[in-house]
Amino acid sequence: MIAFLRPHSWDFPLFLHVFGAMVLFGATLATVGLAFAGPRVPRLARSAFWTLLAVSIPAWVVMRIGAQWIYSKEHNVIFTKDPTWVGVGFGVADAGLLFLLVTTGVAFWWQRSGKVVAGRIVGGLSLVYLALLVVAWLAMSGKWGGLAG
Amino acid sequence: MSTYDWLLSIHITGAFLYVGGGAAAGILNLRAWYAERPSEIALLLRLISRIAVPAIGIGAVVSLVFGVWLVHHAGYSYGTFWVWAAIVLWAVAGALGGRGGQYQSKAGVEAARLAEAGDTMTPELRALVRDPVGNALSYASGLTLLVILILMIWKPGQ
Numbered sequence: 001m002i003a004f005l006r007p008h009s010w011d012f013p014l015f016l017h018v019f020g021a022m023v024l025f026g027a028t029l030a031t032v033g034l035a036f037a038g039p040r041v042p043r044l045a046r047s048a049f050w051t052l053l054a055v056s057i058p059a060w061v062v063m064r065i066g067a068q069w070i071y072s073k074e075h076n077v078i079f080t081k082d083p084t085w086v087g088v089g090f091g092v093a094d095a096g097l098l099f100l101l102v103t104t105g106v107a108f109w110w111q112r113s114g115k116v117v118a119g120r121i122v123g124g125l126s127l128v129y130l131a132l133l134v135v136a137w138l139a140m141s142g143k144w145g146g147l148a149g
Numbered sequence: 150m151s152t153y154d155w156l157l158s159i160h161i162t163g164a165f166l167y168v169g170g171g172a173a174a175g176i177l178n179l180r181a182w183y184a185e186r187p188s189e190i191a192l193l194l195r196l197i198s199r200i201a202v203p204a205i206g207i208g209a210v211v212s213l214v215f216g217v218w219l220v221h222h223a224g225y226s227y228g229t230f231w232v233w234a235a236i237v238l239w240a241v242a243g244a245l246g247g248r249g250g251q252y253q254s255k256a257g258v259e260a261a262r263l264a265e266a267g268d269t270m271t272p273e274l275r276a277l278v279r280d281p282v283g284n285a286l287s288y289a290s291g292l293t294l295l296v297i298l299i300l301m302i303w304k305p306g307q
Binding site for chain 1: 175180199204
C-alpha cells in the first residue's frame, strides 16, 4: 500500500479545506496583480479591497473550518503528537488571518485615500502571504516530517 | 519524503495553480463586468492574461503529467471511474476555458482601443464584457475543475 486509505467520512472536511485553500490562493494572486498593476488607479483599489473582503476572508474561513474538522478526525487515528506538516499548516493558517485582516485594512485605506504607498503595502503583504500559502500546501501535501510525525 | 509524497506534492501544486488561477480569472472577470471605463476593463483583462492564464496553463500541464505518473506509481487503474473521468474532464475544462478566453481577448482588444480614444464606455464594449456565451463557457470551465477536485477527493469507483 503506497497511498494512505482515507475513510470516506473524512472526504467532505478535506474537500472544504482544500477548496477553501485553493480559492484563497486564487484571490491572493488576484490581489497581488491588482495591487502591483494599478497603485495609481483608485478603482483597482476598490477591486482589491472587495476581493479581500468578499473572497479571501470567506475562503480562509472555509479552509480553516475544514482544517479543524479534518484534524479532529485524524488526531489520535494517524497521529497523536502533531507532525511537522500539521504544525506548518496551522501556523500559516492562523498567521494568515492576521495577514488578511491587516491587508484588508490597508486596502480600505488605499481605496479611501488613493495613496500609492498603500497600494504597494497591499501588494507586498499579499505577495508574502502567497509565498506562505505555497509553503503550507507543499508541507501538507508532502507530509513533511512523515505522515504520523 | 517518499517518491509517492514527492509526486503527490507536485501534482497538488499543479492543482493549486490550475484551480487558483481559475479563481483569480473569475474574480478579475467579475470586476471587469462592473468596471465603468475601458482603461479599467483593459487593465483587468490584461491581468487575466498575464497572471491567471499562465498559472492555469502551468497548473494544467503539471497536474496532468504528475497525476498520470501517480497513477502508474501507486498502481491505480485507468479503468477506475475517478481516474478516467478526471482525465476526460481535464480536457473538457481546458476546451471550455480556451473558448471562453477568446471572448475575453476580443473584449480586451476593444477595451484597449477605446482607452486610447478618449476612454469612454460604449454599449458594444459592455456587451462584449458581459457576453453570456463567453462568460458561460469560462464559468463552466471553473465548475468542471470543481468536479475534478470532488473526484480526486472522493475517488468514486475506487
